[in-house]
Amino acid sequence: MNPLAATNSLATNPTLAVLGFKRQIVYHLHFWAFVAVAPLVMVQWRQDNLLLAWLLVLFCLNAVAVIAFLRFRSRYFLQGRLFPILAVVCAVYSTTINGHAGLYWAYPAAAALFFLLPLREATLSNIVFVVSMSVVSFMRFPEADFWRITFSLGLTCLFVMIFAWLVGRLQAELTRLATTDPLTGCLNRSQLADVLNAQIEMRERYERVSSLILLDLDYFKTINDQWGHLAGDRVLQELSSRLRKRLRENDRLFRIGGEEFMLVLPETRQKDADTVARELLRTISARPFVESIQITASASVAEVGKGETWSVWLNRADQALYEAKARGRNQVASAPRRQEDLPPEDTDTLVTDA
Numbered sequence: 001m002n003p004l005a006a007t008n009s010l011a012t013n014p015t016l017a018v019l020g021f022k023r024q025i026v027y028h029l030h031f032w033a034f035v036a037v038a039p040l041v042m043v044q045w046r047q048d049n050l051l052l053a054w055l056l057v058l059f060c061l062n063a064v065a066v067i068a069f070l071r072f073r074s075r076y077f078l079q080g081r082l083f084p085i086l087a088v089v090c091a092v093y094s095t096t097i098n099g100h101a102g103l104y105w106a107y108p109a110a111a112a113l114f115f116l117l118p119l120r121e122a123t124l125s126n127i128v129f130v131v132s133m134s135v136v137s138f139m140r141f142p143e144a145d146f147w148r149i150t151f152s153l154g155l156t157c158l159f160v161m162i163f164a165w166l167v168g169r170l171q172a173e174l175t176r177l178a179t180t181d182p183l184t185g186c187l188n189r190s191q192l193a194d195v196l197n198a199q200i201e202m203r204e205r206y207e208r209v210s211s212l213i214l215l216d217l218d219y220f221k222t223i224n225d226q227w228g229h230l231a232g233d234r235v236l237q238e239l240s241s242r243l244r245k246r247l248r249e250n251d252r253l254f255r256i257g258g259e260e261f262m263l264v265l266p267e268t269r270q271k272d273a274d275t276v277a278r279e280l281l282r283t284i285s286a287r288p289f290v291e292s293i294q295i296t297a298s299a300s301v302a303e304v305g306k307g308e309t310w311s312v313w314l315n316r317a318d319q320a321l322y323e324a325k326a327r328g329r330n331q332v333a334s335a336p337r338r339q340e341d342l343p344p345e346d347t348d349t350l351v352t353d354a
């Protein structure tokens with residue numbers, strides 16, 4: 001696998017894009033660290049620092065292994081944990097035996113921790129690192145140098161930590177913006193295939209059956225025409241919050257079109273999803289929305305079938321929704337299930353009204 005592939009070609013969803021960039025960072029970090037450290041093996045060997053030379057050999061071998069795993073297996077060798085450990089040990093040991101010549105490597109090592117480890121882990125590791133370097137400096141250098149090293153290394157860690165924290169927040173915010181609909185806060189279509197595929201996998205592997213509900217407001221165009229787009233927007237916002245109130249924590253709510261929503265209900269059979277869909281329609285029609293707007297919705301329910309792809313599953317639900325609309329709206333239609341997906345006691349395969 002080419003670790004750059006995820007960002008050279010367009011990633012299919014924002015989560016994959018972030019993973020692609022993380023892989024690139026890990027890949028480049030190990031590559032350039034290898035280029036910088038490999039010549040030092042010879043230097044330390046010639047100076048008879050055999051232990052340090054072997055540690056550096058280990059460092060280089062780990063870099064090669066990480067690069068190879070990323071390229072050919074698309075995963076991290078030992079989860080990328082060996083680089084930070086070896087970098088810190090080498091920097092501390094090298095400073096102990098080589099003085100200032102070893103100290104200079106402490107700064108890139110401190111920065112690398114923040115690129116390779118989760119923020120909390122990197123911060124804790126760096127505290128241990130700075131304290132270790134301070135102890136070595138105290139024993140090895142004059143007092144003025146000890147203070148300089150402690151503060152300059154501590155400040156370097158602080159700056160990189162702030163930078164890593166901001167990048168992490170920015171990444172989380174961009175992912176949120178890319179995966180949710182700004183009007184309603186529901187998930188958008190970018191996650192749709194992943195979420196449905198995860199349910200399909202649960203069905204195929206563990207026989208755990210999920211269902212989806214498609215829900216579409218009836219005659220929404222007339223709301224916009226009569227009360228304006230702003231009122232229409234507020235109806236959509238209130239609708240999503242009413243839907244959310246009825247859902248379980250594991251359920252996922254998508255806005256997949258203008259006034260069309262999709263709910264994914266893990267571990268829920270068609271019969272139970274049908275009950276939920278009917279309740280949802282009741283919560284929509286029972287109380288008026290903003291500006292006393294009275295509205296209804298139509299819904300369809302489809303349980304995932306064995307061997308089905310997500311697009312076939314969604315298509316079955318789509319057909320059933322069309323059926324609910326055609327039969328007069330404000331009702332639930334169950335997508336017909338294939339014979340092999342039916343539990344023995346269940347013969348309810350027909351389209352049913354709310």
Ligand SMILES: Nc1nc2c(ncn2[C@@H]2O[C@H](COP(=O)(O)OP(=O)(O)OP(=O)(O)O)[C@@H](O)[C@H]2O)c(=O)[nH]1
Pocket residue numbers: 183216217218219220221222224228229230231232233236257258259325329
């Ligand atoms: N206010 C608002 N309107 C939207 C938004 N997205 C889509 N729409 C409107 O939703 C309406 C959808 O109209 P149709 O597809 O004809 O559906 P409908 O009027 O609900 O009719 P049925 O679905 O057949 O019951 C269109 O007028 C769109 O302009 C949005 O974000 N905000």
